[in-house]
Structure formats: structure tokens, C-alpha cells
Amino acid sequence: MAEREGPGEGRSYHHGSLRESLIATAERLLAERGVDGFTLRECARRAGVSPAAPAHHFGNVTGLLTAIATLGFDGLADAMEAGAAESDGTPRGRLEGIGRGYIRFALAHPARFRVIFGRFPLNKAEPRFAAAAERAYGCLAATIAVAAREAGLDPDAERAALVVAWSTVHGFANLVLDGQTPFIAAGEDREAAIEALADRIVRLFPAALAAGLGGSP
Amino acid sequence: MAEREGPGEGRSYHHGSLRESLIATAERLLAERGVDGFTLRECARRAGVSPAAPAHHFGNVTGLLTAIATLGFDGLADAMEAGAAESDGTPRGRLEGIGRGYIRFALAHPARFRVIFGRFPLNKAEPRFAAAAERAYGCLAATIAVAAREAGLDPDAERAALVVAWSTVHGFANLVLDGQTPFIAAGEDREAAIEALADRIVRLFPAALAAGLGGSP
DNA sequence: TGTACATCAGTGAACGCGCGTTCACTGATGTAC
DNA sequence: TGTACATCAGTGAACGCGCGTTCACTGATGTAC
Numbered sequence: 001m002a003e004r005e006g007p008g009e010g011r012s013y014h015h016g017s018l019r020e021s022l023i024a025t026a027e028r029l030l031a032e033r034g035v036d037g038f039t040l041r042e043c044a045r046r047a048g049v050s051p052a053a054p055a056h057h058f059g060n061v062t063g064l065l066t067a068i069a070t071l072g073f074d075g076l077a078d079a080m081e082a083g084a085a086e087s088d089g090t091p092r093g094r095l096e097g098i099g100r101g102y103i104r105f106a107l108a109h110p111a112r113f114r115v116i117f118g119r120f121p122l123n124k125a126e127p128r129f130a131a132a133a134e135r136a137y138g139c140l141a142a143t144i145a146v147a148a149r150e151a152g153l154d155p156d157a158e159r160a161a162l163v164v165a166w167s168t169v170h171g172f173a174n175l176v177l178d179g180q181t182p183f184i185a186a187g188e189d190r191e192a193a194i195e196a197l198a199d200r201i202v203r204l205f206p207a208a209l210a211a212g213l214g215g216s217p
Numbered sequence: 218m219a220e221r222e223g224p225g226e227g228r229s230y231h232h233g234s235l236r237e238s239l240i241a242t243a244e245r246l247l248a249e250r251g252v253d254g255f256t257l258r259e260c261a262r263r264a265g266v267s268p269a270a271p272a273h274h275f276g277n278v279t280g281l282l283t284a285i286a287t288l289g290f291d292g293l294a295d296a297m298e299a300g301a302a303e304s305d306g307t308p309r310g311r312l313e314g315i316g317r318g319y320i321r322f323a324l325a326h327p328a329r330f331r332v333i334f335g336r337f338p339l340n341k342a343e344p345r346f347a348a349a350a351e352r353a354y355g356c357l358a359a360t361i362a363v364a365a366r367e368a369g370l371d372p373d374a375e376r377a378a379l380v381v382a383w384s385t386v387h388g389f390a391n392l393v394l395d396g397q398t399p400f401i402a403a404g405e406d407r408e409a410a411i412e413a414l415a416d417r418i419v420r421l422f423p424a425a426l427a428a429g430l431g432g433s434p
Numbered sequence: 435t436g437t438a439c440a441t442c443a444g445t446g447a448a449c450g451c452g453c454g455t456t457c458a459c460t461g462a463t464g465t466a467c
Numbered sequence: 468t469g470t471a472c473a474t475c476a477g478t479g480a481a482c483g484c485g486c487g488t489t490c491a492c493t494g495a496t497g498t499a500c
Binding site: 118166 | 335386
Binding site: 039040041042051052055060061 | 452453456457
């Protein structure tokens, strides 16, 4: 993955895997410097390549970001499916599992997560991108649908359940990624606290949903 | 507020309220164009003023953003307090109220909300900014503390309750602001759907929290 | 009520910079015969 | 197995642009006497 960053040492004329290398570099740059500070030239520089090289693979900056976003939606769907597969297989267990997967993915791949949900210029008509986005959302919706059927929710309540579940994991991921964690004490082990909180959130929300949605006026 | 945008028509040499005008312009620009597309020069241009003028009021771009963020935290605290004041006054009611206020603020002032939580360059040591930030967080924490005491939560559970509540409203606000609302049908009245969902979320979460947190292993 | 003068709040030209993209090019690769 | 040649994947210089900030300046305002 970091195979050919920085110029020099044994370069041949052809890079060999510039496409992948540029994506990896772009992700690192986004994670480090945020939305600003991300430039195509800087990506090229870090990949040890001339500023014109990326155009051969991505056309322009939107193309590169769209490639990252596609990886993002696919990875998000994978992570949610993996989370569901780890669960006990019950509708609630699977709901908990996709929540776990969602948070795990966001924290493991901040750049992909941000590119998906921030308002970056993306080529949303690109077929692989559109397919990946639909797959990720479909995974969430299907899992909620099963849990909602089990809980006997009407369509309005089902939609509210989806929005609450999604909002909760999405909000938590964003707060952590944006460093908005005043609830973690100064001396505390940050990593451990985040993991424990994620676990509590995720164990909580399917039960809370079913309970709360059942009996509200 | 839009009193003196665009040059011409009756300008005197002195603007009169350039500071306020620049803040308003910057917010509009941020809401329109997002993080990129926001530049100090464009603000000055829209305020009908030379590119050097903002420096007299804000020093530099970080100063302007910090001023917006200060308004943001103060407005967020105000909105939460107003939400709590509208409630029935019970701990759960007040918790529901601050959630309502949080969402209301975020949707009404997208730029302020984003500047607070995005990773913009801010002068966090600026006293008024720091005070506003602390006030907003304090409002959330105090309301949760009362509700947690009533529900008999231990400190770990109280913290989880805070994080869940905050995450939920924060996540919903972000999804809506980022246009990530595939759960709203194409033909549907978007405004109305968002309001109805916000209402359901907010009515749900205090009850769900108390129920869910009580009996988890 | 006037007047001198300090201070405030703007101007506009200029700076150096890094950006995305284009262009004609060239070295490397792979394929047809 | 060789060889001609098309295609691929890079180079590096150049373009025009808009940016944040600086600078010396000037018009307007407000205050002391």
C-alpha cells in the first residue's frame, strides 16, 4: 500500500500501480488535513509523480474523489454485513451488528466516510458509485425492515426507527471523527473510552427502539 | 441584515456595520457553497467592500470563522434552553426539549452549525468563544444529569445516555444538512417529512434511553 | 459653537503562492504477424 | 523468435486564476478645548 511513495529509489518510468497509490495517498491526505489542504497536486507529489499524471487515471479531482467514495460505500456495506454476520442472527442482533459495523468502518476509514457524507464534488452518475451507494443503504433498510416487522411497527414507525438508528451511529461517528468528545475525561484512555461507548450505544439502540416505538401516542 | 450588500446605491465611505454584514455574508456563503468556495475575498466582494477591509474587523480568516462559531455556540445554547423552557418541565420533558432545540438550531443555522463542528481553523483560545462552547456543552450535560439522577443511572450509564442523546440529534441534523435523506420519498414534502421525523426522534429518545439503560447487562 | 487633530474604517494596487488543467512529448509495454 | 508498431502511462513546462495578506494611503468621525 505504501509501496511507492516518495520519488527516487528504483523508480522505473511506469509506476505500476499509480491508481491505487493515488487513492491511498489521497485518503491519508484527507485524514490528515481535512477538506482544505486536500489538493490533487499534493497527492501527486506524495505519490512521487508529476502533477499531470493523475489525469490519466481519474480525469480530474472529482474522478478521484468519486473513486474514494465508491470504495467508501462498498466498504461501509461490507462492514455492516460483517457486523450482522457476527451477531446472533436475530433481527435485533443483526440491527445491533450493522450499527457496530457502521461505527467500526467510520473510525477505521475516516477519509472514505467523510468523502461519502461531506459535500465533496462527486460524480454521482458514475455506475459503480451509484451501485455501491444503493447497496449500502439497502443493507440498512433491509435490516430495519426485518426488525420492524418483528416488532409490529407501522410504516411511519418503521421509518422513524430507521432514522433514529442511522442518526445515532452516524452522529456518534461524526462526533468522534470531529474530535467533539468533551465527555471523555482528560486523563482517560481515549481509544478505550470510545470503544466502550460505541459498544454501549450499539447494544442499547435496538432494544430501546423496539420499546420506545411500541408505546408512543 | 441584508442592508448593504452589493456596491453602489448611496454608499458612504464608511460602511457602518461591516462587521455584522461580513458575518451574515460569510454564513450565506458557507451555506451555499460549503467549506470550499468559502473565501474571505468573496465575502468582501459580496459585502461590497475591498478585499482588505475585513482585516480591520477580524484580523484574518480564522478571526471571522471564530466569530461565527461563537455566535453558533451561543445560539445553540439559547435554542436548547428555549426548547427546555417550552417543555413540561420534567427531567424527561426537558431532555426532549433540548433535543428539539438542537435540531431546530442546526436546521435554521446550517453555517453556524457546520463551523462549530467541522474542522475549520478556529481560535479556540478566544475567551468569548471558549465561554460559549462551554455554556452549550454545560446545558446538555446538566439536563442529562438531572434525567439520569431521576432514572437512577450509574455514572457509566449516565455518560452513555449523554452520548446517545447527543449522537442522535447530531446525526439527524448532519444527515439532513448533508442531503443524505434517502428515507424521504421523491414526491414527498421534504420540509414536512423532516419536521415529522425530528418530532418523532425527539419524543422517542428520552423514554427509550430510560427504558434501555435501566436493564442492560 | 468652532476648530484642530487623533483615531477609525475604509481603498486599491501589489506581492508571492499554489492550484487544476492543458499540451506536446517520450519512454515502456504489449501485441500481430 | 524477431520485429514493427500501436497504445499506454508517464514527464515537465506552461497557462491563467483566485487566493490571503501587506502596504501606504485617505476620507469620515468624534473628541478636547
